[in-house]
Amino acid sequence: MLLLIPGPVQTSPKVRAVMADDIAPWDDEFRAEYAAMRPRITAIAGGIEGQHVSLPLPGCGHMVVEAAIRTFVKAGEKLLVVRNGGYADRLARLATEAGRIVVSLPGPDNAPMPPERLAEALAQNPDVRHVALVVSETGSGIVNDPNILGPVIAAAGRRMICDAVSGFGALPFRMSEHPECDVVVFTSNKCLEGMPGFGFAVAPIGALEAARGNAGSWVMDLADVYDHALQNGWGSFRFTPAVQALRAFGVAMDLYDAEGGQPARLARYRRNADVLYDGLIDLGFTPYVAREHQGPIIVNVHQPADPAWDFGRFLKAMKARGVIISNFFTTRAPTMRIGCIGAIGEADIRFALAEMAAVLEEMGVGRRAAA
Numbered sequence: 508m509l510l511l512i513p514g515p516v517q518t519s520p521k522v523r524a525v526m527a528d529d530i531a532p533w534d535d536e537f538r539a540e541y542a543a544m545r546p547r548i549t550a551i552a553g554g555i556e557g558q559h560v561s562l563p564l565p566g567c568g569h570m571v572v573e574a575a576i577r578t579f580v581k582a583g584e585k586l587l588v589v590r591n592g593g594y595a596d597r598l599a600r601l602a603t604e605a606g607r608i609v610v611s612l613p614g615p616d617n618a619p620m621p622p623e624r625l626a627e628a629l630a631q632n633p634d635v636r637h638v639a640l641v642v643s644e645t646g647s648g649i650v651n652d653p654n655i656l657g658p659v660i661a662a663a664g665r666r667m668i669c670d671a672v673s674g675f676g677a678l679p680f681r682m683s684e685h686p687e688c689d690v691v692v693f694t695s696n697k698c699l700e701g702m703p704g705f706g707f708a709v710a711p712i713g714a715l716e717a718a719r720g721n722a723g724s725w726v727m728d729l730a731d732v733y734d735h736a737l738q739n740g741w742g743s744f745r746f747t748p749a750v751q752a753l754r755a756f757g758v759a760m761d762l763y764d765a766e767g768g769q770p771a772r773l774a775r776y777r778r779n780a781d782v783l784y785d786g787l788i789d790l791g792f793t794p795y796v797a798r799e800h801q802g803p804i805i806v807n808v809h810q811p812a813d814p815a816w817d818f819g820r821f822l823k824a825m826k827a828r829g830v831i832i833s834n835f836f837t838t839r840a841p842t843m844r845i846g847c848i849g850a851i852g853e854a855d856i857r858f859a860l861a862e863m864a865a866v867l868e869e870m871g872v873g874r875r876a877a878a
């Protein structure tokens with residue numbers, strides 16, 4: 508089966524193969540294996556050993572996003588959320604439910620947030636200390652680039668929190684060039700092409716030390732994850748980890764390095780996205796995002812206006828042909844999103860496009876443009 512969903516993504520058989528063993532996570536050998544991964548993770552985030560650390564948290568991506576917000580934003584403090592998509596809405600919800608005060612900076616969900624708008628919002632809200640942004644918005648495919656928005660946050664003397672989950676490892680970002688950044692979060696899956704099961708945060712040591720006691724949760728306290736490592740070693744865990752997923756992540760990082768790291772991964776995904784974007788237009792679909800704003804992680808198109816169109820039927824027919832695409836959308840208009848990430852290449856995208864053409868034909872969907 509070919510997974511063209513924006514996570515969990517298609518993985519290499521080499522990554523999956525190492526999951527078959529039982530492993531004792533507190534065993535000395537595994538401790539060493541895990542301790543060796545942590546500086547590699549920090550390096551992928553562009554962090555510097557001795558200044559930044561990587562902090563793993565078992566669970567899904569939203570857990571580590573919540574942990575980052577709880578750790579760096581005190582309860583009752585304000586957090587400005589760049590609010591231009593479905594995943595930004597999720598971030599706002601989890602921050603609110605954690606007792607943080609969300610100030611929204613809304614924007615259209617088919618374009619990145621302009622830096623001037625963020626600068627204005629910060630000027631109008633002098634009591635906001637943190638800005639949270641979703642880097643690659645998984646609901647639409649746009650990218651809010653921290654290399655553009657970060658300097659605005661720095662100039663206003665505020666702190667940045669990046670939900671980089673969907674693009675991390677492919678989109679360029681170097682923690683060492685962003686002194687305004689308190690934390691960047693991502694997972695073992697998505698662009699790093701490991702198995703799901705782990706979230707990671709990379710943070711400056713100074714910011715973590717200043718964040719002790721903020722979280723209001725033991726399980727989701729990144730400062731406590733840091734303190735535990737200081738006391739018990741970098742190969743230790745607080746709680747039972749998804750240990751097989753962690754071993755697989757080590758293999759995924761080997762494959763990442765062998766491919767050529769971030770530039771190579773971005774180039775492969777960019778090619779996937781370009782072929783997909785053009786191919787969907789050729790099939791008659793209307794893209795949700797204009798070409799100049801289209802990121803390399805997912806491509807989103809409007810669902811066709813033709814009365815013969817039936818999203819559920821389309822998905823089922825595609826699955827019967829070996830391709831799974833996302834079965835929900837978070838945009839206001841009905842859309843369909845297709846992932847460009849994972850252990851896949853141009854040939855897989857071309858295969859999926861050919862199957863889509865055949866299914867549309869079968870269903871008798873002639874008018875494929877937006878309503």
Ligand SMILES: *Cc1c(COP(=O)(O)O)cnc(C)c1O
Pocket residue numbers: 513514567568569570572594641642643644645670671672673694
């Ligand atoms: C995938 C994703 C998450 C995390 O999703 P989970 O289902 O919780 O793993 C968070 N933010 C963004 C932008 C994502 O793409």
